[in-house]
Amino acid sequence: xxxxxxxEREKVEMxxxxxxxxxxxxxxxxxxxxxxxNIAEAIEYSPATIYLYFKDKNEIVHALHQDGFRLLVRHFxxxxxxxxPFERLIEMGNAYIKFATTNPGVxxxxxxxTEPMEYVSNCLDEEWKEGxxxxxxxxxxxxxxxxxxxxxxxxxxxxxxxxxSFIHGLCSLGISNHIAHVKEARDKKLVVDAVMASTxxxxxxxxxxxxx
Amino acid sequence: xxxxxxxEREKVEMxxxxxxxxxxxxxxxxxxxxxxxNIAEAIEYSPATIYLYFKDKNEIVHALHQDGFRLLVRHFxxxxxxxxPFERLIEMGNAYIKFATTNPGVxxxxxxxTEPMEYVSNCLDEEWKEGxxxxxxxxxxxxxxxxxxxxxxxxxxxxxxxxxSFIHGLCSLGISNHIAHVKEARDKKLVVDAVMASTxxxxxxxxxxxxx
DNA sequence: TCTAAAAATAAACACCGTTTAGTAATTTTG
DNA sequence: CAAAATTACTAAACGGTGTTTATTTTTAGA
Numbered sequence: 001x002x003x004x005x006x007x008e009r010e011k012v013e014m015x016x017x018x019x020x021x022x023x024x025x026x027x028x029x030x031x032x033x034x035x036x037x038n039i040a041e042a043i044e045y046s047p048a049t050i051y052l053y054f055k056d057k058n059e060i061v062h063a064l065h066q067d068g069f070r071l072l073v074r075h076f077x078x079x080x081x082x083x084x085p086f087e088r089l090i091e092m093g094n095a096y097i098k099f100a101t102t103n104p105g106v107x108x109x110x111x112x113x114t115e116p117m118e119y120v121s122n123c124l125d126e127e128w129k130e131g132x133x134x135x136x137x138x139x140x141x142x143x144x145x146x147x148x149x150x151x152x153x154x155x156x157x158x159x160x161x162x163x164x165s166f167i168h169g170l171c172s173l174g175i176s177n178h179i180a181h182v183k184e185a186r187d188k189k190l191v192v193d194a195v196m197a198s199t200x201x202x203x204x205x206x207x208x209x210x211x212x
Numbered sequence: 213x214x215x216x217x218x219x220e221r222e223k224v225e226m227x228x229x230x231x232x233x234x235x236x237x238x239x240x241x242x243x244x245x246x247x248x249x250n251i252a253e254a255i256e257y258s259p260a261t262i263y264l265y266f267k268d269k270n271e272i273v274h275a276l277h278q279d280g281f282r283l284l285v286r287h288f289x290x291x292x293x294x295x296x297p298f299e300r301l302i303e304m305g306n307a308y309i310k311f312a313t314t315n316p317g318v319x320x321x322x323x324x325x326t327e328p329m330e331y332v333s334n335c336l337d338e339e340w341k342e343g344x345x346x347x348x349x350x351x352x353x354x355x356x357x358x359x360x361x362x363x364x365x366x367x368x369x370x371x372x373x374x375x376x377s378f379i380h381g382l383c384s385l386g387i388s389n390h391i392a393h394v395k396e397a398r399d400k401k402l403v404v405d406a407v408m409a410s411t412x413x414x415x416x417x418x419x420x421x422x423x424x
Numbered sequence: 425t426c427t428a429a430a431a432a433t434a435a436a437c438a439c440c441g442t443t444t445a446g447t448a449a450t451t452t453t454g
Numbered sequence: 455c456a457a458a459a460t461t462a463c464t465a466a467a468c469g470g471t472g473t474t475t476a477t478t479t480t481t482a483g484a
Contacts, residue, residue: 003451007461036441046464048443057441111385112324158414161382165411166374169381173323199377202370209422215482219430248472258433260474269472 015053017043022060023067027105034061061109068106069130075099076137085144090204092141093167097200100171101193112172138164151210166203170196227265229255234272235279239317246273273321280318281342287311288349297356302416304353305379309412312383313405324384350376363422378415382408 021042025033036057040047054060075095082088100107110131142160145151151159174196233254237245248269252259266272287307294300312319322343354372357363363371386408 035439037439047441048464049462051442052462154414154417155410158411161411162378162414162418165381165385166378167381168385169377169379170373172384173377173380198367199370199373202366202374205366206374206418206422210418247470249470259472260434261432263473264431 011053018050018053018060019063019067023064026064026109030105031108064109066130068103068110069134071103071106072096072099072110072134073130073137076134085141085148086150086207089138089141089145089163090207092138093163093200093203096167097171097196100175101196104175107171108175111168112175135160135164170199170203223265230262230265230272231275231279235276238276238321242317243321276321278342280315280322281346283315283318284308284311284322284346285342285349288346297353297360298362298419301350301353301357301375302419304350305375305412305415308379309383309408312387313408316387319383320387323380324387347372347376382411382415 018039021039022034025035025038025042034057036047036050039060040050050060054063075098076092079088079091079095082091139156139160142151142163143156146154146156146159230251233251234246237247237250237254246269248259248262251272252262262272266275287310288304291300291303291307294303351368351372354363354375355368358366358368358371386405
């Protein structure tokens with residue numbers, strides 16, 4: 001009676017195929033190109049079929065979301081080798097920026113677009129495990145920094161928030177090309193990279209000053 | 213021969229009416245509700261008529277964009293009364309956050325949505341005068357802070373960028389409800405407000421430490 | 425008043441997410 | 455093995471979007 005097992009396997013495979021297709025469309029041609037019809041065409045099924053595997057488009061986007069968070073967390077994992085918490089914190093900033101700049105699409109999906117947020121607002125908790133975990137890594141590191149005598153007198157939660165806000169603002173502005181207009185150069189990508197790099201350096205200087 | 217003058221006046225009035233309608237729809241019912249058909253219905257004209265006054269939808273959004281930047285700059289104008297540059301800088305943070313939280317829709321239009329950006333990438337410069345002016349106010353203030361002995365050894369442009377990035381990250385995360393998931397409280401709006409307020413306080417503390 | 429220009433529109437085109445009703449394939453049952 | 459039942463799939467439609475084209479209505483000037 002391997003029929004049931006096979007059917008379940010096929011169901012999972014189809015789900016994966018849909019998600020893979022959606023991600024490919026998203027990364028290759030932008031958020032707007034994730035259309036049910038485009039996905040359907042890519043996997044060579046009718047649009048209606050997709051609704052047998054996902055409740056609606058939001059559910060697809062949310063699944064991609066989870067994958068994105070897992071990717072972010074994976075960027076943080078190698079940082080355990082840095083035993084000094086402050087050093088690890090700085091490396092986390094690097095890892096975060098690297099994640100955002102090498103995966104601008106994924107970053108946009110995770111932190112810029114608001115559509116999935118609204119969806120998540122409904123089916124609370126548990127869906128955001130991955131996101132919470134990412135923040136928790138930061139929080140723990142900041143906490144350890146404080147235990148080592150850094151950032152005296154600052155609330156851990158708020159300081160973590162501040163650091164994340166800064167890095168997010170940097171990445172978000174960079175990715176959305178809001179920075180390019182400040183400078184007059186032509187090649188936007190280079191400008192963004194340069195500004196982000198040097199701004200981040202400034203951030204590091206500021207953090208250094210706050211160490212003791 | 214006042215006919216030509218009247219026609220020109222009517223042309224401008226119609227343009228304004230379209231923009232006013234678009235802004236109303238946007239602020240009242242969100243970005244998605246800015247549809248050519250909705251605008252047309254609101255001003256009691258056919259959808260096609262709108263294309264006699266605007267090249268496409270992007271041109272409408274971009275016009276709203278400019279208005280948004282003018283509103284932001286207007287939030288900064290009262291700050292000239294603060295003669296101490298550092299005090300003015302802090303007040304600018306307050307003004308920016310106030311702008312973002314009291315006009316989340318406008319803020320989203322200006323700094324979160326990317327659609328208008330792409331449009332702007334084509335018709336470079338001149339369209340962004342207002343945006344540049346807003347950043348310039350910040351830059352000048354930071355520069356004056358440094359002339360008063362604050363923020364020693366930090367590049368002005370980058371430090372300005374850092375400050376903007378931080379505040380933007382805070383507002384952006386707050387508005388997009390990315391913060392709410394960190395805490396487990398139910399009333400998101402309150403949580404966002406609280407976290408933003410206290411985080412901002414932390415930021416102020418950090419800035420204070422950097423004064424000398 | 426008649427004509428030429430300008431302004432507005434109806435209708436269509438090609439998309440979108442989603443639903444419904446019906447077909448085709450597959451599995452289970454008699 | 456054939457019939458019934460279940461499952462998998464899809465064609466077509468609904469109401470929405472931005473935009474274009476051909477046509478009609480309104481207006482202005484001779």
